[in-house]
Amino acid sequence: MQNLNRFHLNGLRALEAAGRLGSLRAAAGELGVTIGAVSQQVLKAEEQFGRPVFERHPKGLRPTPFGEEVLRYLSAGFAEISAGLALGDRRREGVLTVSVAPVFASKWLVWRLQRFRDLHPNIRIRIDADVALVDPNASDVDVCIRVGRGNWPNVRAEQLLDQLVFPVCSPVLAERLRHPRDLAHVPIIREPTPMFGWDAWLGPNGLDETILGDGPVFSDASLCLDAAVAGQGVFLGWETLACDAIAMGRLSAPFPDRYATGIAYWFVTSLSAPPTRAVRAFRDWLKGELASRAAPEAGLVSAP
Incomplete structure (x- = not known):
C-alpha cells in the first residue's frame, strides 16, 4: 500500500x-x-x-x-x-442495526420492541426494513432476521422459529367454514409470488389447490392480511403475521391445524466477528418472545 x-x-x-x-x-x-x-x-x-x-x-x-x-x-x-x-x-453510541423483512417488522416486531427497550435502555435499536438479503460481514448491519432454510453461505445462522401456516379470515367469514372442503366456496386471497402454496396446508388434509376458487391478489402479505381482516376472503397466514389480529378478535383461524412449510425464522450475524453484548441481548430477548409462539401479552398496543 x-x-x-x-x-x-x-x-x-x-x-x-x-x-x-x-x-x-x-x-x-x-x-x-x-x-x-x-x-x-x-x-x-x-x-x-x-x-x-x-x-x-x-x-x-x-x-x-x-x-x-x-x-x-x-x-x-x-x-x-x-x-x-x-x-x-x-x-460508541450503543446502536444495534437490525435488518428485517417489512412484514415481520410491521406486524410483529415493532409492537414488542418497547419491552426490549425497557430491559436494555442503553441499547438503541435501528430497524432497517428491507427484503434484500444483507451481508452482515460487509455492511453496517449487526443482525438480520430472515425467513428461509438457513443455508446462506458465510454467515452465522441460528434458527428461531419454524413457520407454521393456517387459514385466516374475518370472524364473520369463519362461520361459513366447518370443514377444509368449505374453502372451495369462499374467495381466496393470494400473493403473486408466495414462498409457499396452499398445498402446504391442504395436502395434510387430503386436498389440493385445485379446489380453491378466485379471489383478490395483493402485492405483499401485509396487504393480504388486511384484506382478510376486511372480510375479502381467506388467506394462508402464519403466526407472527396473524397472531395479534387473532388475539384482538379482528381475525379468526377457523381450523385448528397448523403445518410446517420447511421454512423458519433465523437470527443471522457475521461469521467473521463474534457477537457483541448488544447482539447477544437482542438474540436472547427475541428467542424468549418467539418461544411464547408469538402470543401477545396483556397491554400490547393494538396495530392500526
Whole structure:
C-alpha cells in the first residue's frame, strides 16, 4: 500500500465524488467546498496518475476507460471506509442495526420492541426494513432476521422459529367454514409470488389447490392480511403475521391445524466477528418472545 503515499486523499475523494455524481458542481456540494477547489483537486490527482481520468463535456464529466477502472476501485474503497467509520460511531453510541423483512417488522416486531427497550435502555435499536438479503460481514448491519432454510453461505445462522401456516379470515367469514372442503366456496386471497402454496396446508388434509376458487391478489402479505381482516376472503397466514389480529378478535383461524412449510425464522450475524453484548441481548430477548409462539401479552398496543 506504499503507492498511497504518492496521492493526496482529498484529490482521490474529489475524483470519486465527481465520477459518481457526474459533475464538479455536484461533487462540490457533497464535499462542502467550492467548484474551483474540486476542479483543482481533480487536476492534481490526474497529474499524479499521469493520464486523464475524465473527459470534459458541456453536460459534465465522462470517465475515460482508465478513469472507469480507477473510479470503480475508489468507490468501493471509500464505501468500505464509510462502513468502518459508521461501525465505530454505532458501537460508541450503543446502536444495534437490525435488518428485517417489512412484514415481520410491521406486524410483529415493532409492537414488542418497547419491552426490549425497557430491559436494555442503553441499547438503541435501528430497524432497517428491507427484503434484500444483507451481508452482515460487509455492511453496517449487526443482525438480520430472515425467513428461509438457513443455508446462506458465510454467515452465522441460528434458527428461531419454524413457520407454521393456517387459514385466516374475518370472524364473520369463519362461520361459513366447518370443514377444509368449505374453502372451495369462499374467495381466496393470494400473493403473486408466495414462498409457499396452499398445498402446504391442504395436502395434510387430503386436498389440493385445485379446489380453491378466485379471489383478490395483493402485492405483499401485509396487504393480504388486511384484506382478510376486511372480510375479502381467506388467506394462508402464519403466526407472527396473524397472531395479534387473532388475539384482538379482528381475525379468526377457523381450523385448528397448523403445518410446517420447511421454512423458519433465523437470527443471522457475521461469521467473521463474534457477537457483541448488544447482539447477544437482542438474540436472547427475541428467542424468549418467539418461544411464547408469538402470543401477545396483556397491554400490547393494538396495530392500526
